[in-house]
Amino acid sequence: MSVLAIARMELLIARRNMWVATSLILMGLFSSVLTLAGGAPTGTLGVDPLLIATTSVTTLSVYLIPLIGLLLSFDAIAGEAERGTLALSLTYPLSRGEILLGKFVAHLMVLGFAVAVGLALTAGLTIWKYSTTDLNYVPLLELFFSALALGAAFLGIGYTVSAKARQTGVASGIVIIIWLVCVVLYDLGLLGALVADDGGTFTKTIFPWLLVANPADAFRLINMPVETVSTLATGLGAAGRASGFGLQLTSLLIWPVLALGLAWAAFRRVEP
Amino acid sequence: MTVLDITNVSKSYGDLHTVCEVSLNLAEGERVALLGHNGAGKTTLMRMVLGLTPVTSGQIRVLGMPPGSRKARAAVGFLPESVAFHGALTGREQLHHFARLKGVKRREADDLLERVGLTHAVNRKIRTYSKGMRQRVGLAQALLGQPRLALLDEPTSGLDPISRHEFYDIVDDLAKGGTAVLLSSHALTELESRTDRIAIMAKGRLLANDSLGALRQAARLPIKVDVRATPDTADDLAARLGGTRINGASVSIEVQQEDKLSLLGRITGLGDVVQDIDVTPASLEELYRYYSVAQQEGK
Numbered sequence: 001m002s003v004l005a006i007a008r009m010e011l012l013i014a015r016r017n018m019w020v021a022t023s024l025i026l027m028g029l030f031s032s033v034l035t036l037a038g039g040a041p042t043g044t045l046g047v048d049p050l051l052i053a054t055t056s057v058t059t060l061s062v063y064l065i066p067l068i069g070l071l072l073s074f075d076a077i078a079g080e081a082e083r084g085t086l087a088l089s090l091t092y093p094l095s096r097g098e099i100l101l102g103k104f105v106a107h108l109m110v111l112g113f114a115v116a117v118g119l120a121l122t123a124g125l126t127i128w129k130y131s132t133t134d135l136n137y138v139p140l141l142e143l144f145f146s147a148l149a150l151g152a153a154f155l156g157i158g159y160t161v162s163a164k165a166r167q168t169g170v171a172s173g174i175v176i177i178i179w180l181v182c183v184v185l186y187d188l189g190l191l192g193a194l195v196a197d198d199g200g201t202f203t204k205t206i207f208p209w210l211l212v213a214n215p216a217d218a219f220r221l222i223n224m225p226v227e228t229v230s231t232l233a234t235g236l237g238a239a240g241r242a243s244g245f246g247l248q249l250t251s252l253l254i255w256p257v258l259a260l261g262l263a264w265a266a267f268r269r270v271e272p
Numbered sequence: 273m274t275v276l277d278i279t280n281v282s283k284s285y286g287d288l289h290t291v292c293e294v295s296l297n298l299a300e301g302e303r304v305a306l307l308g309h310n311g312a313g314k315t316t317l318m319r320m321v322l323g324l325t326p327v328t329s330g331q332i333r334v335l336g337m338p339p340g341s342r343k344a345r346a347a348v349g350f351l352p353e354s355v356a357f358h359g360a361l362t363g364r365e366q367l368h369h370f371a372r373l374k375g376v377k378r379r380e381a382d383d384l385l386e387r388v389g390l391t392h393a394v395n396r397k398i399r400t401y402s403k404g405m406r407q408r409v410g411l412a413q414a415l416l417g418q419p420r421l422a423l424l425d426e427p428t429s430g431l432d433p434i435s436r437h438e439f440y441d442i443v444d445d446l447a448k449g450g451t452a453v454l455l456s457s458h459a460l461t462e463l464e465s466r467t468d469r470i471a472i473m474a475k476g477r478l479l480a481n482d483s484l485g486a487l488r489q490a491a492r493l494p495i496k497v498d499v500r501a502t503p504d505t506a507d508d509l510a511a512r513l514g515g516t517r518i519n520g521a522s523v524s525i526e527v528q529q530e531d532k533l534s535l536l537g538r539i540t541g542l543g544d545v546v547q548d549i550d551v552t553p554a555s556l557e558e559l560y561r562y563y564s565v566a567q568q569e570g571k
Contacts, residue, residue: 005372009361016360083356088413091322092373093346272324 002094007109014072014110019188023068023110027118035125038123042061050126050135053235054143057122058223061115062216065147066154068114070175071106073158078265087272096267104155104260111151112144119144140196143223150219154182158261163266183216208247217253277423277453281330283316283476290316292476293330298421298452301445305463306456306475307560315353318423321454322350331473335420346374346478348420355410356434359399363390363409367416368397375428378419384412387442389435403430411439412495415446415464422446424455428462433467438551439465460556470556472563479563491562493554494526499539500548513538521547 013018034056080086089099119140127133155175163175165171169235191212222245276298280337283291291313298304306314319325323330323340327388334344342542363385371381380390385394388408398406407430414422424443428436439518443466463470470487472480480487500511510517515525527535532551538545554562 001375002373009358011367012365013358013360031374082503083358084352084354085356087319087324088350088352088355089350089373091345091350092323092370093342093375093469094373095342186528 002092002098003102003105005101006094007105010103010106011109016107019072020110023072023114024117026068027065027114028121030064031057031118031122033124034060035122036129044174048136050123050131050266051101051139053122053126054139055224057118058143058220061143061147061150061223065111065115065151065219066112066183066216069107069151069154070158071178072110074162074171074175075168075210076103076107076159077162077270078166078168081161081166081270081272082168083270086270090272097264100159100260100264100267104152104159107155108152111155112148115144115147116153116265133166139223146219146222149256150212150215152256153215153252153259154179156256156261156263160259160266161262163263163270168211178264182214186214187217212247212251215255216250218248220250222252226257273297273303275300275331275335276477276562277316277331277336278321279331281332282319282328283313283325283492284328285319285451290476291320292472293477294478295330296471296478296481298454300420300450300452301447302345303447303453303455303467304471306454306473307458307460307556308461309458310458311475312529313426313476314473316476318350318425318454318456320425322348328357330505332389333413343521346417347420349409349422351414351418351422351427353429357398357406357409359397362395362397363401363405364394366409367412370413371416374417381412381416383531384415385409385453387415388412404432404435407431407485409440418446418449419451420521422451422455423455424453426457427457428457436462443536446447458537460560463529464556470559472560474564479566484559487559487563488554489529489558491559493558494528494561495532495549495554497525497527497532497535497545498540498550498552499525500521500550502547503544505545509542512542 035053040087077086080089090096101151123137126135157178159169161174161178162168162171176212177178190207197207211223231238274295274297276514278296280292281291281543282289294317295306296311296317316325317448321339322329322336323344331338335347336345337344350431361369364382367381367385368378371378382394386390388411390405390408390412393401398409401409407427411424414424415433416529422443428439430441440462443453443455447468455467464484467484469481469483471478472487480490482490495533497514497515499509499513503521503529506517506523509515510523513523513525515523516519518524536549536551539549
C-alpha cells in the first residue's frame with residue numbers, strides 16, 4: 001500500500017514538474033520526425049516500412065531513454081535529503097525499499113508512457129504515409145519492452161548516484177557524465193580499440209562481451225536484427241552480432257535488477 | 273504507562289559527544305519540554321527516538337519497542353525543526369499522502385487541516401505558503417492517527433504569538449487524549465504554564481528533569497516581592513521590610529520560598545501604607561541560566 005502511495009505522489013510531482021510533458025515531447029517529436037524523414041533513402045523497396053522506422057527510433061532511443069531515465073531519478077533521494085522531506089518520510093511506518101520501489105514504479109510509468117506515445121506516433125505516421133496497415137508490429141513491441149528495461153536500468157543507476165551524492169547539484173553532474181560515457185564514449189572507445197586491434201583476438205573474444213555489457217549497446221543490438229540496416233546505423237552493430245540474442249537479452253534484464261539492487265544498498269546507508 | 277523510555281543514551285560522532293548518558297521517561301498524557309541552546313543535543317535525542325540515527329550506547333524504547341521499528345513508527349508523530357515539503361503539491365495533497373502512509377482516513381486529514389487553521393489554503397501549492405503555514409502543515413501531519421508519542425522539534429518557531437497560543441491548545445488536547453508530548457524549544461516563557469515537566473539539556477547532558485515548581489525549589493532562586501507604597505512612605509517601608517527602593521514609590525524584596533508567607537504576613541500587617549503587591553517566582557530564563565551555569569561550574 002505504501003508503495004502505491006509513494007508512486008501516486010511521485011506521479012503527481014512528475015506531472016507538476018513537467019517531467020511527464022518533457023519526456024512526452026522529446027519522444028513524440030523525435031519519433032515523428034524520424035518516421036517521416038527516415039524512410040526517404042530506402043524508398044519503397046519492399047522492406048517493411050515500419051522496420052525502417054523502428055530502426056531510426058532505436059538509434060534515437062539509445063540516447064534519449066537513458067537521458068530521460070537519469071533526469072527522472074537523479075533528484076529522487078538527494079533532493080529529498082536536501083529538502084528534509086526524507087527524514088520525515090522515514091519516520092512513517094514504511095521501509096526504504098518501499099520508498100525506492102514506489103518512486104521506481106512512478107518513474108517507469110512516466111518513461112513507459114513517453115515511449116508508448118512515441119511508438120504509437122511512429123506506427124500511426126507509417127500507416128498514414130504508406131496507406132497500409134499490413135505491417136509487422138512485433139519489432140515495435142520488442143522496442144517498447146526493451147526500452148522499458150533500458151529505462152529501468154538507468155533509473156536504478158540514477159537512484160544509486162542520488163543516494164551516494166546526497167546533493168542534487170553533484171548528482172546531476174555525475175549522471176550527465178554517466179550518460180555521456182554509456183551512450184557516446186563507451187562506443188567510441190570500443191571502436192578505437194577495434195581499429196587498433198585490426199581483427200585480432202580482442203575483436204573476436206573480448207569485444208562482443210564488452211559491447212553487450214553496456215545496456216545501451218545491448219538494447220541497440222536487440223532492436224536492429226537486420227544485418228544491412230544495423231551496419232548502416234552503426235559500425236559496431238555488425239561486429240557485435242557475435243554476442244547473440246540470448247546474451248543481449250540477459251544484459252538488458254540483469255542491468256535493471258543490478259542497478260536497483262545497488263540503489264537500495266546505497267539508500268540503506270543514507271542517514272537523513 | 274511509560275510511552276517513551278530513554279536509558280543512559282549517548283551519541284558520539286568520533287570525538288564529538290552530542291548526547292551524554294541521558295535518561296528520560298515520558299508517561300501517557302505527559303507534556304515535557306526539552307530546553308536547551310542550539311547544539312545542546314535536543315534534535316539528536318529526538319532523531320534517536322525516531323530511529324533516524326542509531327544510539328552509540330544505552331537504550332531507547334517506544335511503547336516497549338525499539339526505535340525505528342515499524343510498530344514504533346506507527347505510534348509516533350514527528351514535527352521536524354525546519355519542516356519542508358514538496359512545493360509542487362497542495363497542502364491537502366501533501367497531508368493526504370501522509371495519511372495514506374499512516375493508514376489514516378483522508379477525512380481525518382481534512383479535519384486536521386481545519387484544526388490547524390489552514391482550511392482557506394488547502395488547495396494552494398505549498399510553495400506559496402508562509403513559514404508559519406508550512407509549520408501548520410507539519411503539525412497537522414504529526415497529529416495524524418492520534419499518535420501515542422508526539423515529538424515536536426522547535427514547534428513554535430515561525431509562529432506569531434496568537435498562533436503559538438493556538439498551538440499549545442492543540443498540544444493540551446493531544447495530551448488529554450493520552451498522547452505523550454515531547455517538545456523542544458528555546459523560547460522559554462511560553463512553556464511556563466503549558467508543560468508538566470521541564471528537561472534542561474546543555475552540551476549533550478541532561479541537567480534537570482522535573483516540574484517547574486520542583487526545579488524552582490531545588491535551585492533556591494529567590495522569589496521577588498514588589499511592594500508599592502507612596503513616595504513619602506517608601507523609604508520607611510524599605511527599612512522595615514529589609515528591601516531596596518527601586519523607584520519613586522516601590523520596594524523590592526527577595527525571599528526564599530519558606531519565608532514568603534511570613535513576609536506577606538508582615539506586609540499585610542502594614543495596613544494602608546501598602547498600595548499593591550506583586551509576587552514573581554524565578555522565571556524559566558533564570559532557572560535555565562542557573563542550571564546551565566551550575567553545570568559549567570561543576571565541570
